[in-house]
Amino acid sequence: MKLLIALLLLVSTGTYAQRHSNFADSIRQHYNIPELAYAVVCDTGVMETQIFGTKKINSHLPAAPSDRFRIGSNTKAITSLLIAQQIQAGRLTWNTPFFAIFPELKAKSKPCYYDMTVADLLSFRNPLMPYSYGNEEPRKNQFPGTPSQQRMQFAAWLLQQPPNTSTGELKYSNAGYVLAGALLEKISGHTYEELLQNLNTSLSIHLQTGSPNEKDSTQTWGHNDHLQPEASAENYKLNWLMAAGNVNTNLSDYTILLSQQLKAFKGASPLLDSATVNFLHFGRHTFAMGWFWEVNKQGHQVSSNTGNPGTFITRVVMIPAVNRAYVVFTNYQEDKVYEGVNALITRLQSYYGE
Incomplete structure (x- = not known):
């Protein structure tokens, strides 16, 4: 039966x-x-x-x-997962301020960004400027070096730009994830590509x-x-x-x-x-x-x-x-x-x- x-x-x-x-x-x-x-x-x-x-x-x-x-933006969930793994490892918390990890960037950054936390960057609760593939600035030749070094320079550039002044708690922008990626690379000691490969190895997949x-x-x-x-x-x-x-x-x-x-x-x-x-x-x-x-x-x-x-x-x-x-x-x-x-x-x- x-x-x-x-x-x-x-x-x-x-x-x-x-x-x-x-x-x-x-x-x-x-x-x-x-x-x-x-x-x-x-x-x-x-x-x-x-x-x-x-x-x-x-x-x-x-x-x-x-x-x-x-x-596309489903990458954001993967980046958040990679950061969550660093949090589980005790290297930071959701409430860790960005500038606690990058104090060297604070002097040249706009004060409106000083209080941003890890969770703020990942949840669109930050005043960073909107940025996507269509933005003309900055130009390609502004950031020399390896892919990881270019991303770090781009993150520093974003922190010097005027903020998003739109009303509302949520401010959609890729910029928060650019900073989150830079933070992830610094606290882990690995490039984003290397962290992705580590995830691949752990799950036997090929992102x-x-x-x-x-x-x-x-x-x-x-x-x-x-x-x-x-x-x-x-x-x-x-x-x-x-x-x-x-x-x-x-x-x-x-x-x-x-x-x-x-x-x-x-x-x-x-x-x-x-x-x-x-x-x-x-x-x-x-x-x-x-x-x-x-x-x-x-x-x-x-x-x-x-x-x-x-x-x-x-x-x-x-x-x-x-x-x-x-x-x-x-x-x-x-x-x-x-x-x-x-x-x-x-x-x-x-x-x-x-």
């Missing part, structure tokens, strides 16, 4: 998985998305995953499980940086809002904004990272303890450490974020109360694509739990 029930459940799950797969591919086709991938994750692994389409529009490069996607097609033209290409594929090109600002939005990954490796965080909520992961992962996702209202969050109609805390670096959209939703994470990757960034991504996540949640 138990075997029969198990088989019936397997058939039922398989049937629903096929429906989800068909629905997902219909979304891909409706919104002209070259490639779409999704997964449903729990603390023990992947419950459902599919990938469809092509790596590049009008090409003969079919989608494959090894395909990599730029995750990388930059555009997937930069080193391999047969990898995934991003597409802009005109559905034009983005050719690989050197962009020095990707390095400066490393800790804010420059990670790429395949779906399988990203699900391992999510699964480990679901384990951590249960106190069962070597990655983070339960108190730390709770603060990471829910430690400040609205936006915590790299994660937006809210309470859904079921009364469950839901953390989420969206990466949109110009030619990719990556959306992740985590609901610890039901032991679920949902993730969708696309290689096309256009306003209407968000509708399709959200519709797919809603469909998956209605079956697997919200």
Whole structure:
């Protein structure tokens, strides 16, 4: 009888998985998305995953499980996780002031930045100027040296700029994560790239940086809002904004990272303890450490974020109360694509739990 029930459940799950797969591919086709991938994750692994389409529009490069996607601002959650590990190691706290780590920068920095803490940098609760890839200043030749040295000089430059004077507690800016990345490198004694590699080693995954097609033209290409594929090109600002939005990954490796965080909520992961992962996702209202969050109609805390670096959209939703994470990757960034991504996540949640 138990075997029969198990088989019936397997058939039922398989049937629903096929429906989800068909629905997902219909979304891909409706919104002209070259490639779409999704997964449903729990603390023990992947419950459902599919990938469809092509790596590049009008090409003969079919989608494959090894395909990599730029995750944009979902990098912020990874940076926050790396800092959380340093906090667990006792090297700093969430309330450590930035200038306690960098006293040498204080004299040339504007006084409005003196009181910023680690948590302020990670939760958009700081007055640093808005900064993204479109800003013209500073220029490339202003910061010589290694990638890490350039990032440090850029952080010092940001501290000398006029503050964001907009009203409201939350002030969205990549700049806080630039400073957080510099802080992370100093207290750990490792570059951001080295810390990422350490995380890779600990989880047997392969997070990388930059555009997937930069080193391999047969990898995934991003597409802009005109559905034009983005050719690989050197962009020095990707390095400066490393800790804010420059990670790429395949779906399988990203699900391992999510699964480990679901384990951590249960106190069962070597990655983070339960108190730390709770603060990471829910430690400040609205936006915590790299994660937006809210309470859904079921009364469950839901953390989420969206990466949109110009030619990719990556959306992740985590609901610890039901032991679920949902993730969708696309290689096309256009306003209407968000509708399709959200519709797919809603469909998956209605079956697997919200």
